[in-house]
Amino acid sequence: MPAATTVIAHEIGNTIGFHHTDRANISFSCGSGGSEGGMGFGVVHIPGTPTGPSQNSWMLACIPTTIDRPFTSIDLTALCNVYAGFPVEDLYSVTSNRLNGIDASTASRRGVNCEDWANTRLLAYTSGYIFGVINGRFVRKDSNGATVELGSGWIGSEVMSSTNGFVFTIQGGNFWRTDINGNTISMGSGWAGAQAQAAMDGFVYTIQGGNFWKTNASSGATFSMGSGWTGAEAMAATSGFVYTVQGGNFWKTNASTGATTSLGSGWTGVTAMTSYSGNIYAVHQGNLYRITSNGAATLLSTAFSNTTAIAGVN
Numbered sequence: 001m002p003a004a005t006t007v008i009a010h011e012i013g014n015t016i017g018f019h020h021t022d023r024a025n026i027s028f029s030c031g032s033g034g035s036e037g038g039m040g041f042g043v044v045h046i047p048g049t050p051t052g053p054s055q056n057s058w059m060l061a062c063i064p065t066t067i068d069r070p071f072t073s074i075d076l077t078a079l080c081n082v083y084a085g086f087p088v089e090d091l092y093s094v095t096s097n098r099l100n101g102i103d104a105s106t107a108s109r110r111g112v113n114c115e116d117w118a119n120t121r122l123l124a125y126t127s128g129y130i131f132g133v134i135n136g137r138f139v140r141k142d143s144n145g146a147t148v149e150l151g152s153g154w155i156g157s158e159v160m161s162s163t164n165g166f167v168f169t170i171q172g173g174n175f176w177r178t179d180i181n182g183n184t185i186s187m188g189s190g191w192a193g194a195q196a197q198a199a200m201d202g203f204v205y206t207i208q209g210g211n212f213w214k215t216n217a218s219s220g221a222t223f224s225m226g227s228g229w230t231g232a233e234a235m236a237a238t239s240g241f242v243y244t245v246q247g248g249n250f251w252k253t254n255a256s257t258g259a260t261t262s263l264g265s266g267w268t269g270v271t272a273m274t275s276y277s278g279n280i281y282a283v284h285q286g287n288l289y290r291i292t293s294n295g296a297a298t299l300l301s302t303a304f305s306n307t308t309a310i311a312g313v314n
């Protein structure tokens with residue numbers, strides 16, 4: 001009987017705290033019948049799910065014996081928000097379309113939740129939250145596991161970074177500053193084509209138009225630290241230096257003087273890079289490396305294929 005699996009999953013769902021999604025009027029799935037109590041009676045709305053009936057949900061009140069109801073994307077959101085915690089890790093990545101926590105010593109990786117983070121290239125961490133742009137949605141991952149949408153319309157976001165409790169994003173040619181509640185202001189325009197960005201100690205560093213820009217995170221004041229940076233692939237910053245992969249080289253730039261040296265070549269194809277605890281972590285050809293301030297690279301894991309973003313806890 002196709003519905004058997006769904007019925008068992010449904011009854012477990014009732015047991016672990018999930019109400020019927022059509023509880024306000026169960027005729028939605030049963031064809032008749034009325035309210036089971038609506039949103040009263042201690043019902044708690046789960047962020048990211050509808051307050052009304054959820055089409056094809058495994059938690060609809062009734063199911064025909066001839067059909068099955070595998071989890072919908074909204075069902076997964078509900079399950080993940082209620083039962084997936086937010087493990088304290090050192091790094092977070094989006095790997096194979098899932099958000100993962102990573103131990104920086106062992107590079108062991110585990111899923112934070114089962115939400116779909118497909119196409120997420122941008123990730124930042126500040127003030128105890130993870131921020132990302134998922135298919136144009138600017139989201140914040142909270143310590144209770146909930147994913148809160150702070151805004152939509154972020155399609156085409158190019159780069160992201162964070163410092164001093166703010167997230168910086170370049171999208172639609174604007175340099176945006178967003179606080180942890182999603183309040184966003186423009187720090188300036190003319191930024192289309194940004195290729196890489198990192199932030200540290202109240203300044204944001206961006207490669208755009210071939211220039212290495214330094215922007216004051218409070219005032220937006222910007223000046224160029226140098227040119228010739230076209231084709232930058234990734235950037236991270238820690239302990240007074242900015243690290244950039246460009247032209248196959250791993251560059252180290254003094255954040256005050258702009259003085260730049262190469263720490264090594266052969267780095268073409270870095271898909272994600274961040275900093276944690278004074279070191280740089282880069283994903284190159286499916287491998288996760290730790291790179292020290294003098295350029296010594298240690299291979300930590302070969303299990304990072306399909307990694308689109310990474311962010312260190314800073």
Ligand SMILES: [Zn+2]
Nearest residue numbers: 010014020061
């Ligand atoms: Zn039920």
